[in-house]
């Protein structure tokens with residue numbers, strides 16, 4: 001039964017994901033989200049229902065448009081898959097495990113569980129809010145990765161959502177005044193280092209969008225966990241970028257490009273590797289690296305693993 005519910009939630013998530021793809025593409029264009037039917041970007045053919053089945057259409061038509069055979073971006077199936085997975089994980093943590101992460105972890109767990117038994121609709125409201133946040137964060141992840149910008153509309157909606165959740169928690173769980181103060185300050189305090197970076201560097205090291213995203217991290221996880229998430233995001237970022245650079249250098253050894261090690265393995269030159277090498281993003285240390293995606297990954301590491309994660313660190 002559990003499996004069946006989770007499969008249905010996955011399919012639902014992937015449908016939401018295909019809608020998020022539309023949102024991501026139409027952001028900052030004049031097209032409204034509900035405007036007109038989706039079209040193929042190359043041949044302008046209006047897409048039919050069979051082109052729009054999440055994941056399956058991409059797999060079945062091998063990632064190409066049915067008429068003009070032009071390649072369709074991997075963003076479509078990846079966002080559908082990612083949204084499906086995150087929806088399943090959130091559903092699992094709410095309804096099938098006892099490791100639920102509520103608002104932020106400053107509230108007594110016993111009280112939270114008691115409140116959920118007495119007022120079961122609260123649990124559903126929080127669940128829906130967390131699904132909504134996941135959808136917003138998915139859009140921010142992709143948009144920041146592609147354009148190095150975090151759209152205000154998305155990030156402010158997420159921050160307000162988390163603030164409402166915190167305030168609801170404060171009322172439901174009868175918080176003390178100290179708890180209230182810390183819960184409300186968590187957002188601005190976690191955002192502060194980013195705002196400082198932004199001011200000191202004149203926007204060269206970090207965009208102000210990262211500070212706004214940190215508001216979500218602070219209000220969503222609380223002060224202690226929020227700062228832990230920040231620390232993780234720097235580590236994840238460093239590992240990802242160093243890994244990417246190393247991979248590029250290694251691939252360069254097998255291709256006609258130069259690499260830092262001065263290695264050339266000519267007899268292994270390979271067209272496929274060359275193709276793959278050119279697909280890798282080429283971040284230089286000083287160039288602007290989108291930081292939002294790392295923060296979002298760190299946010300969910302804490303959200304899902306929370307205390308358990310801190311155990312082995």
Ligand SMILES: [Zn+2]
Nearest residue numbers: 040043065068
């Ligand atoms: Zn086409």
